[in-house]
Amino acid sequence: xxxxxxxxxxxxxxxxxxxxxxRKIGLGAILAYLFAGLIIGPHTLRLIEDPEVVLHFxxxxxxxxxxxxxxxxxxxxxxxxxxxxxxxxxxQVLLTGIVFTIGLKLLQNSTELSIVVGFGLALSSTAFCMQxxxxxxxxxxxxxxxxxxxxxxxDLAVVPLLTLVSILAGQKSAMLSPLELFRIVFILxxxxxxxxxxIRHALRLVANSESHExxxxxxxxxxxxxxxxxxxxxxxxxxxxxxxGVLLANSEYRHELESSLEPFxxxxxxxxxxxxxxxxxxxxxxxxxxxxxxxxLSFMTVKSFIIYLLSRAxxxxxxxxxxxxxMLPQGGEFAFVLFGAATTHxxxxxxxxxxxxxxxxxxxxxTPFLFSLNxxxxxxxxxxxxxPFDTIDEKNPTVIIAGYGRFGQIxxxxxxxxxxxxxxxxxxxxxxxxxxxxxxxVYYGDASRPDILTSAGIQNAHIFxxxxxEPQKSLEIVRHVQKLNPNIYIICRARNRQHxxxxxxxxxxxxxxxxxxxxxxxAKEVMLKLGNSRAEINQRLAIFRSKDESILKKQxxxxxxxxxxxxxxxxxxxxxxxxxxxxxxxxNSAIKSTT
Numbered sequence: 243x244x245x246x247x248x249x250x251x252x253x254x255x256x257x258x259x260x261x262x263x264x265r266k267i268g269l270g271a272i273l274a275y276l277f278a279g280l281i282i283g284p285h286t287l288r289l290i291e292d293p294e295v296v297l298h299f300x301x302x303x304x305x306x307x308x309x310x311x312x313x314x315x316x317x318x319x320x321x322x323x324x325x326x327x328x329x330x331x332x333x334q335v336l337l338t339g340i341v342f343t344i345g346l347k348l349l350q351n352s353t354e355l356s357i358v359v360g361f362g363l364a365l366s367s368t369a370f371c372m373q374x375x376x377x378x379x380x381x382x383x384x385x386x387x388x389x390x391x392x393x394x395x396x397d398l399a400v401v402p403l404l405t406l407v408s409i410l411a412g413q414k415s416a417m418l419s420p421l422e423l424f425r426i427v428f429i430l431x432x433x434x435x436x437x438x439x440x441i442r443h444a445l446r447l448v449a450n451s452e453s454h455e456x457x458x459x460x461x462x463x464x465x466x467x468x469x470x471x472x473x474x475x476x477x478x479x480x481x482x483x484x485x486x487g488v489l490l491a492n493s494e495y496r497h498e499l500e501s502s503l504e505p506f507x508x509x510x511x512x513x514x515x516x517x518x519x520x521x522x523x524x525x526x527x528x529x530x531x532x533x534x535x536x537x538x539l540s541f542m543t544v545k546s547f548i549i550y551l552l553s554r555a556x557x558x559x560x561x562x563x564x565x566x567x568x569m570l571p572q573g574g575e576f577a578f579v580l581f582g583a584a585t586t587h588x589x590x591x592x593x594x595x596x597x598x599x600x601x602x603x604x605x606x607x608x609t610p611f612l613f614s615l616n617x618x619x620x621x622x623x624x625x626x627x628x629x630p631f632d633t634i635d636e637k638n639p640t641v642i643i644a645g646y647g648r649f650g651q652i653x654x655x656x657x658x659x660x661x662x663x664x665x666x667x668x669x670x671x672x673x674x675x676x677x678x679x680x681x682x683x684v685y686y687g688d689a690s691r692p693d694i695l696t697s698a699g700i701q702n703a704h705i706f707x708x709x710x711x712e713p714q715k716s717l718e719i720v721r722h723v724q725k726l727n728p729n730i731y732i733i734c735r736a737r738n739r740q741h742x743x744x745x746x747x748x749x750x751x752x753x754x755x756x757x758x759x760x761x762x763x764x765a766k767e768v769m770l771k772l773g774n775s776r777a778e779i780n781q782r783l784a785i786f787r788s789k790d791e792s793i794l795k796k797q798x799x800x801x802x803x804x805x806x807x808x809x810x811x812x813x814x815x816x817x818x819x820x821x822x823x824x825x826x827x828x829x830n831s832a833i834k835s836t837t
Contacts (some may be wrong), residue, residue, distance in 0.1 A: 252289050256282050257512055272373060273610050275512050279519020284523065288805030296517040301479070302466070303510025304369045304575065305615075306503055308397075309465045311372060311381075311390070313488020313496050320488055323391050330388065330556045331395025337419070338364035342541065354410040359598065361403055363541050366394045367574040368480065369514055369608050374569070378617075385565035388558055392549070392570060394484075400576045401476050404583055411587035426475045427507045433471060433482075437489035445495045454502075461502045464490075490630050519607070523600045530597065538601045542571040542608070568616035572609045632685045637699040639665040644689035644719055644800040646677060647707035649735050649756060653707055665698050690718045692726060700726045709735040712758065713741040720748050739794060746798045762787070785821060787812075 282289040290296065301372070342360030344460035347353065360629055367770050375381045381390065441464060448460045465483050472482025490496060546567040553563035578599065585595040641657060641664035643650050646705035650666065657664050666682075668674050668688045674686040687694040689710065700706070710716045716734065723730060733752045736742040742753050762783055769779045793814045800807040 249290060252282055253513060253516060257515065261512075271377070271512070272370065272515055273583065273607070275515030276519035278608050279516035279521075282525075283515075283520030290520060292825055296513065296520065300394055300510055300514035300517050302574070303507060303512070303514045304468075305479050305483045306465055306507035307372055307470075307511060309371065309483035310503060310507060312489075313491050313500055317488055317491070323394075325386055326391035327394050329400075330552055331392045333484050333552055333557040334392050334549060335361070335364050335396060335399050336547055337552070341544060341548065343513075345544075345673055348682060352589075354589045355584075355594070357410060358407055358580065358658065358836070361406070362577040362580040362584075362598070362604075363545070363573055363579070365396045365399070365403075365576050366393060366570045366573050367396060367606055367609070369575060370524060370572060370606055372570055373511060374610065375615055381475065381790060383562070383565075385562040385569065386560060387418065388553060388556075389560060389569050392566070396574065396576070397481050397484075398477075401580070403580055407580065407583045407587060407589065413586075426477075429471070429475050433485070434470070434489060435687070437468075437486055440485075441490065442495075445490075445493065445499075449495060449498075457498065458502045462473055462506070464499075465503065468717075477739055488824040505710040514575075517592050519602055521578075521599060523596050523603075526596045526600045534601050534604065537659045538604045539595075541573075541601075542605055542655060546571040568612050569609075571612070572605035577602050631687045631694060634665065634685050634687065634694075634699075636665050636699045638702045639663055639699050640703065641665075641705045641707060642667065642695075642698055642700060642703045643707045643709055645669075645711070645735075646673060646682075646684050647709065647711065649711070650709035651677075655708065665703075667694065667698060690715055690722065692722050695722055695726055699732070705731045705733065708732065711735065713737055713744065713824065716741070717744055717748065720750060722744065724748070739797065742794060743798050743801055747801075758787075 257275065258379040259280075260274040260278040261271050264277070265271060281287055284291045339357075339361035343356045344360075346356035346360055347631060351359075371393060372381070375386045380386045445457075445460065448457050464486055464774065468486035469479035470482075471481045472485070490499065493499075549570050550567035553566050554560070558566070581590060581595050581598050581602075584590045585592060590598070602676050602801050640662055643654055643664055643666045646654065646666050646668040650668075654664065654666055666684045667687045668677070669686075669688045669690075670683050670684055677684045685698070687698065689695060689698075689708075700723060706727075708716055708723075712718060713736075716736075717742055720732060720734065722750050723732060731752075732744050732750050734750050734754070736745055736753050736755045738755065742755055745753050766779050766783060793811070796810060796814065797807055800810055
């Protein structure tokens with residue numbers, strides 16, 4: 243008993259010391275846990291001697307992680323990912339495994355060893371990847387969804403790969419019989435039915451008891467029970483927990499389940515990463531450091547390249563494909579299981595098993611560094627905006643507004659107050675998310691893309707309000723809108739006079755410079771404070787606006803002759819000043835004559 247408590251104390255103290263330190267220097271919690279495990283493990287300070295026992299227990303953290311991921315994905319959303327899960331995920335495992343197998347075979351290894359190691363290294367770490375994506379809030383981005391899909395298929399592939407190990411070892415009985423296959427399908431279907439109905443009813447009864455401790459115990463029972471049930475039929479524990487989470491994703495108790503399990507998930511995941519650090523075999527690294535480092539770099543580079551090419555082939559943007567390539571090249575926790583089984587069946591020698599374990603662990607440790615490298619040095623787009631555009635279900639809007647910044651928000655609020663039906667497109671995912679928190683219906687979409695404009699119903703709209711501030715993007719949008727609907731009435735926001743002239747070149751008749759009205763209002767307040775009457779100032783402002791619009795139109799006519807435009811602008815501004823001064827003198831004279 244005291245031995246167990248002392249181990250718990252060691253784990254807690256190592257986390258308390260290293261996690262704040264690593265976060266302060268910007269290296270993140272995962273690396274802190276890995277380093278803590280390395281320090282307290284059997285090859286350094288030897289405070290903990292049995293990392294494998296800890297690793298098996300801490301895998302419950304991965305199980306809890308997959309359950310909470312399932313809670314965020316209802317069956318409908320999961321169905322939308324079927325192409326990437328069973329298409330991209332399948333090809334990633336198959337092609338990576340084949341390439342590694344061929345490479346190992348060319349190095350004079352046996353066929354059995356080449357297949358097991360090749361397909362084992364094709365698997366990535368669900369725990370590392372999902373934890374990083376959650377910490378950085380990138381799970382809902384395009385590369386986050388792609389990464390998730392690949393990892394889901396990899397988890398599904400573990401069972402057939404373990405069966406393959408048994409077959410390669412000469413166990414003919416490893417193949418599933420029709421009766422066993424029927425048993426697996428039957429239990430899966432029964433589990434889904436129970437999850438959809440009985441578990442929800444049980445949660446309702448427990449919630450009505452108003453005992454938070456019992457609800458936490460029930461939550462743990464659901465996760466652990468689902469994991470053990472799936473393990474009993476040959477599937478991974480994580481897959482069982484994930485399915486349970488998906489079945490409860492639309493439950494009214496979803497958020498309470500998440501909050502109840504969050505502390506356990508965090509602690510056990512930290513323990514998992516510590517145990518991985520403890521498993522790093524320092525003596526093996528010191529014996530053959532160059533071979534292990536070279537092998538690790540080689541398989542991560544090849545794997546990353548394959549993931550990038552496949553992601554591009556499946557239509558992922560270049561940035562998303564690159565992010566996935568940097569996220570998934572490491573070995574995974576299931577590789578430990580696969581290599582352990584292969585060692586038991588004498589396909590791998592203990593020495594090779596130790597080298598592979600060290601290589602996989604090293605690749606895991608490198609993942610946070612690779613992620614940071616990609617994000618800080620190589621990323622060219624904002625990952626917060628790198629998520630699939632919304633599906634727009636409104637096809638007959640009266641007005642379409644492109645851009646929901648300060649300008650677009652005010653236009654939209656007034657139209658909403660007048661019951662004018664309009665669709666809003668905003669290209670910043672963070673802006674869309676912030677707006678939805680206040681109850682505004684804003685679609686995430688790039689109005690500079692013709693397909694997005696078409697899906698928003700541009701052909702049926704009567705008015706298009708271009709509230710985009712970036713001149714080049716604004717001009718691009720206008721060109722697409724005019725091409726898709728030549729008869730639409732376009733109203734544009736302009737950043738400055740040059741932007742206004744460029745919009746006039748495209749035939750836009752109604753242009754509002756973003757700072758003009760505000761600047762005039764400020765000038766008006768200044769003049770009022772100096773003692774001028776409101777009526778006088780309004781009259782002078784009207785003169786100023788009218789003359790300024792005339793100047794802009796003339797500048798548009800002279801836009802191709804810079805010298806003439808410059809001379810005209812100087813002359814026109816001088817005339818405008820004279821007109822306003824004369825107006826002021828006339829007003830003052832009229833006031834004096836009346837007094």
